[in-house]
Amino acid sequence: MRKSIAQFILGSLVLAALGAGCSFIARDTETYKSDNRNLLETRTSDVKACYDAALAADPTLKGDVVISYTIEKKTGKLTNMTLVTDKTTAKEGLQNCVMSAVEGLTFPKPDQRDGIVQSFTWSFQGQGKPNS
Numbered sequence: 001m002r003k004s005i006a007q008f009i010l011g012s013l014v015l016a017a018l019g020a021g022c023s024f025i026a027r028d029t030e031t032y033k034s035d036n037r038n039l040l041e042t043r044t045s046d047v048k049a050c051y052d053a054a055l056a057a058d059p060t061l062k063g064d065v066v067i068s069y070t071i072e073k074k075t076g077k078l079t080n081m082t083l084v085t086d087k088t089t090a091k092e093g094l095q096n097c098v099m100s101a102v103e104g105l106t107f108p109k110p111d112q113r114d115g116i117v118q119s120f121t122w123s124f125q126g127q128g129k130p131n132s
Contacts, residue, residue, distance in 0.1 A: 070117070076106045
């Protein structure tokens with residue numbers, strides 16, 4: 001009987017330790033979309049600076065920059081970030097600047113699953129104001 005109680009206590013301690021180490025959440029689709037938008041909006045001023053610089057060279061510059069990426073489970077890092085070339089219409093310099101501006105972003109609270117973002121679009125409509 002003592003062995004069973006000891007095994008139970010040991011098993012309970014292991015489960016408690018594992019549970020304490022897990023701080024990941026499982027977002028639903030809408031929460032993932034909202035958290036994703038909020039994360040990317042932390043770089044709005046950087047993206048706007050990209051557009052303002054591009055506008056200095058071409059005051060009529062318009063177009064979209066569309067990216068896709070994966071949000072790594074557990075780390076929250078944005079990985080495999082690529083331009084969606086068939087939907088991106090902005091000039092190459094603006095594309096590259098936007099990609100650099102959002103590089104290195106990480107979700108503050110990782111998820112239990114990888115998040116695959118098929119596309120996120122910045123639309124530039126003139127006068128230096130990006131719309132996301």
